[in-house]
Amino acid sequence: MKLDTQLEGCVFDETLGLMFVGEEDRGLWKLAYRETAPVPELIDEVGGRAGLVADVEGVSVWRGKDGAGWIVASAQTDNRYVVYDRKAPHAAMGSFSIGANTVLGIDDVTHTDGLDIHSGALPGFPRGVLIVQDDGNPNSGQDQNFKLVNWADIEAALTLPVLDAE
Ligand SMILES: [Ca+2]
Ligand SMILES: [Ca+2]
Numbered sequence: 001m002k003l004d005t006q007l008e009g010c011v012f013d014e015t016l017g018l019m020f021v022g023e024e025d026r027g028l029w030k031l032a033y034r035e036t037a038p039v040p041e042l043i044d045e046v047g048g049r050a051g052l053v054a055d056v057e058g059v060s061v062w063r064g065k066d067g068a069g070w071i072v073a074s075a076q077t078d079n080r081y082v083v084y085d086r087k088a089p090h091a092a093m094g095s096f097s098i099g100a101n102t103v104l105g106i107d108d109v110t111h112t113d114g115l116d117i118h119s120g121a122l123p124g125f126p127r128g129v130l131i132v133q134d135d136g137n138p139n140s141g142q143d144q145n146f147k148l149v150n151w152a153d154i155e156a157a158l159t160l161p162v163l164d165a166e
Contacts, residue, residue: 001031001038009058009074009114013086015067015166022056028073028084043071043090044082050092053078058115061086062128062151064163069119072130074112081112081132083158094158098132098149109147111135117151119165127152128165 003023010021012033019033020043027045031038046054057074064070069086070093083093098109112132119128128151137145155162 001040003029003040006055008056009060011060013061013063013067015063016086020059020061020071020073022059022073024055024057024076026056027052028056028059028071030090043084044092050082050084051075051078051080051095052082053080057113058132060115060117060130062117063119063166065166068163069166070160072115072117074115074132076111076113079108079110079112081115081130083154083160093160096154096157098147106147107134107137109134119151121165125150125152127155127162130154 008022055076085091100108
């Protein structure tokens with residue numbers, strides 16, 4: 001498969017047989033990767049229904065049972081993440097930013113490239129965790145690092161239905 005311009009993050013959804021991939025200036029695509037000649041379908045485009053902006057960068061999936069769940073895509077220049085229903089027609093569920101944690105002295109997150117999601121429970125993250133690349137870190141003096149976000153906080157912020165994890 002070939003798309004027209006620069007590709008960024010992608011994720012395989014083995015349950016639904018789909019790959020979700022970001023084309024940075026165009027939008028978020030899906031394709032049925034098990035087919036011999038899959039035709040990509042545009043889930044959403046930059047400037048489209050959900051507030052997606054360029055560059056579309058990291059993409060991952062919060063995996064619920066039976067193919068339910070959420071797709072998260074980094075909308076890099078707005079320092080936001082756009083959330084879609086994992087299942088077609090991929091309803092827009094809202095977007096969020098990751099602010100500073102003043103209690104713990106952790107700076108906010110900007111210009112995320114890659115991201116990943118673990119949907120199962122972990123210590124301190126009962127609903128799973130989102131991990132994002134953070135481009136600038138004035139507090140530490142380091143150029144980049146990774147920030148962890150409790151998935152329960154994202155569910156609460158967007159009032160997402162609380163699904164059973166896969
Ligand atoms: Ca890029
Ligand atoms: Ca930062």
